[in-house]
Structures are given as structure tokens and as C-alpha cells.
Amino acid sequence: MNVPNSAADLDAAMQIAIGAAESARGFTSPNPAVGAVVLDAAGRIAGVGMTQPPGGPHAEVVALRESGDAARGGTVVVTLEPCNHHGRTGPCSTALIDAGVVAVHYAVADPHPEAAGGAETLAAAGVAVTSGLRAQDVERGPLRAWLHRQRTGRPHITWKYAATLDGRSAAADGTSHWITGPDARGRVHADRAKLDAIVVGTGTVLADDPRLTARLPDGSLAAHQPLRVVVGLTDLPPHARVLDDSAPTLLLRTHDVEEVLAALAEYTDVLLEGGPRLAGAFLAAGRVDRIQAYLAPLVLGAGTSAVSEAGVSTIDGALRFHHESVETIGPDLLLSLIPAVSEDPALSGNP
Structure with a gap:
């Protein structure tokens, strides 16, 4: 019955x-x-x-x-x-x-x-x-990137960054390890294991020498590793950790956002991790579909900004976002934001 x-x-x-x-x-x-x-x-x-x-x-x-x-x-x-x-x-x-x-x-x-x-x-x-x-839970959750690709024909781009309360991603002396706490870093690795690709600029690789891999709490590699994509014209040293065999790596000798997207046309869920100029270029091009902002309860007062050269010169031209969620992760906050929609194009985020 x-x-x-x-x-x-x-x-x-x-x-x-x-x-x-x-x-x-x-x-x-x-x-x-x-x-x-x-x-x-x-x-x-x-x-x-x-x-x-x-x-x-x-x-x-x-x-x-x-x-x-x-x-x-x-x-x-x-x-x-x-x-x-x-x-x-x-x-x-x-x-x-x-x-x-x-x-x-x-x-x-x-x-x-x-x-x-x-x-x-x-x-x-x-x-x-x-x-x-x-x-709404499904569209903002596991199907977000796939639905975006079906509807727009391009990868879904999430810009993820960690910053202090005054918007710094590194101190004046260039140090940036660690702005956020271990809980936030664990969350980042868990999210990486669900991605198709991670994109960084050559400047980030030269400054931080990241692995860009997804790792489990014990430090071992997760079962799935995203494609590591390095964008820029500067040559990388042969010993750079992003060139190791723990995950595939694609080197793109360009600064053009649309060329990056074209190279990743077959991918769906892409994370933009750095640095500030690359993030600014994607923002200026209207190609950031979501922001994941990890904010640490720290103030540096000087140092590297999380983003630069985003094509904004006046407050009226600001790229506006609204928040989907705010989470507390250890001592840090995670803000998830998407482009605001406005009838006035000057007040909108991505088209």
C-alpha cells in the first residue's frame, strides 16, 4: 500500500x-x-x-x-x-x-x-x-557551476581570497602565512577537492610557491585533484611546486581573461585564487560569478591589497555584490557573494 x-x-x-x-x-x-x-x-x-x-x-x-x-x-x-x-x-x-x-x-x-x-x-x-x-538550495549548491555553464556556455568562476579586516592579503614585508586559521584552511582544501581547475598568476607562484593541491587533514592528497592553471608571461623556476607530479598543470602565457576562459572552455567549476592583479582583471572583465571572501580578525595597516586594477575609478563605478551567506569558521568569517543585479548597468556586477 x-x-x-x-x-x-x-x-x-x-x-x-x-x-x-x-x-x-x-x-x-x-x-x-x-x-x-x-x-x-x-x-x-x-x-x-x-x-x-x-x-x-x-x-x-x-x-x-x-x-x-x-x-x-x-x-x-x-x-x-x-x-x-x-x-x-x-x-x-x-x-x-x-x-x-x-x-x-x-x-x-x-x-x-x-x-x-x-x-x-x-x-x-x-x-x-x-x-x-x-x-534554491540545489541551484546555489551542487548544481551551481553546472547550471551556469549550461546557461552561459562558459565556466563558473569563483574568486576566493583571504584577507585581514583592512583588506590585506599580505603584510608589508610580503609575508602571508597564515592570515586565516587552520579551520578555514581545511575548508579551502575540502573545496579544492570538488573543483575542475584552480587559476593563479605567475606572481603568486613566484611569491608563495604554492602546491595548489587538495589535501586531506592528515596532509595526504585527496582522491580528486583539480587542474592547476598558471597565467602570465613570466617563466617559472623548474623547481616550482606547482610543476610537481601531484596534479596536472597548465601554463597559459597570456594576461587576457577571455583567452584564459577559452583555454578552460571544457571545464565547469573553476576557482580563481590569486593574485590581486589577476583578480582585478577578472573583475574588470565581468567574469567573476561568485566571491568567497575569508576574513580574518586581523589588522595589518599596510601591505598587499587583495585586489588591484579592477577598472573602478569612482564610487559610482563600484562593482557591487550581495551576500548569499555568512559563516563562522573558527575565528574567521566566510562571506559568499554574487554580483548584484540592477536596472542601472553602472550599479550592476556581471552581466
Whole structure:
């Protein structure tokens, strides 16, 4: 007997699906990181799935396999509209119908023209379908970068920086280790393990000699390492740590933002880490889609600014952002900001 799922049950299932999707980030590109939960006919969790690496099954199929016969007469909660096309794998819409589920609740419609249409196929087969469940959490969470790429045709760029309360990323003598505390640094490494690429300028490599790898709390390398991208015309010393074999590295001899984006056209989730002139160039070009600002409770009074040459000369021309969230991480704050939208182009961030 099928028991109608309450709104609270569906909401809780979607939270689990979002968590599953988040754990798949970094391993699914160019496919979206999707999470799915199967509730049996009595409303109990029967299976949880996430998108597998390219060529592997999608989240719905993984969850259905874990559920087995318990999926029949049950409900599926999934972060993205089930796909409706034959790619490396078959359509998830057909798999759900064959499994005998009676309802599907998804968060976000699939904008990909070849994959879209799963909701219509399910409805035509008599499956009850609803959309929009925790859509904002999904759009701002595991599907943020993928949806951006589908809608704009370019990688999603997050500019991440750490600074003092007076906006300094290094002291007057050039020292910058460590502005933020260990909790914030651990968060950065956890986030790196979910990215496609990290971009820095040659100046940052010469000044700090970073590894730009994602490391676990014990110092070992994470299972997934993003592409390390170094932008600039200056030659790097052969012993630079960014050239080691712990992760792939791409050297781009350019200062042009659009050339960088063109070189990363096949990537989805890209982090811009430094330095100040490179960040300023991306900001001036309107190519920063999100800012992650780690603010430490420190004041230096002098030193290197977190950003320079962003193309702003007056307060009226300021690049404006609004915050999505503010988190406390140890003694530090993490501000997540996106470009503000205004009817006046002079007051807007990215177009």
C-alpha cells in the first residue's frame, strides 16, 4: 500500500539527495553532480544514489539499484529533472518507469536541450511529477557551476581570497602565512577537492610557491585533484611546486581573461585564487560569478591589497555584490557573494 509522503518527509529526502550530490562534486564533470533518494511505498528510505564518473550510472539508477524491489510503488526525490536521452547511459526517465515508481519530485529542470523532457515522459506514463523542491538550495549548491555553464556556455568562476579586516592579503614585508586559521584552511582544501581547475598568476607562484593541491587533514592528497592553471608571461623556476607530479598543470602565457576562459572552455567549476592583479582583471572583465571572501580578525595597516586594477575609478563605478551567506569558521568569517543585479548597468556586477 502506497502511503502519501508528507512535505516534511520529501524535504528531508531532498536534503539527503543534496548531500549525496555534493559528495559527487569533482568526480562527475562534465556531467552534473546529482543526488537521488528512493522512498518505498511506506515512505521509508530504500536507496540513495549519486552520479558516478562519466560513463557510469546516473544518480537515479544508483538509487534504484540499491532499492531493488522496494522501489515499486515508491517515490523518488532527485536534485535534477531525470534525463530523457541516450548518452553514455540510457534515459533515467525510462529506468524510473520500469522500476514502477509512482511519484518523482525534483528540484531543478534540466536546461540541457538533449537531456530535457524527462518530466513529460514520466507524466505521460502516469507518474506523478512535481518540480521546485528546495530548488534554491540545489541551484546555489551542487548544481551551481553546472547550471551556469549550461546557461552561459562558459565556466563558473569563483574568486576566493583571504584577507585581514583592512583588506590585506599580505603584510608589508610580503609575508602571508597564515592570515586565516587552520579551520578555514581545511575548508579551502575540502573545496579544492570538488573543483575542475584552480587559476593563479605567475606572481603568486613566484611569491608563495604554492602546491595548489587538495589535501586531506592528515596532509595526504585527496582522491580528486583539480587542474592547476598558471597565467602570465613570466617563466617559472623548474623547481616550482606547482610543476610537481601531484596534479596536472597548465601554463597559459597570456594576461587576457577571455583567452584564459577559452583555454578552460571544457571545464565547469573553476576557482580563481590569486593574485590581486589577476583578480582585478577578472573583475574588470565581468567574469567573476561568485566571491568567497575569508576574513580574518586581523589588522595589518599596510601591505598587499587583495585586489588591484579592477577598472573602478569612482564610487559610482563600484562593482557591487550581495551576500548569499555568512559563516563562522573558527575565528574567521566566510562571506559568499554574487554580483548584484540592477536596472542601472553602472550599479550592476556581471552581466
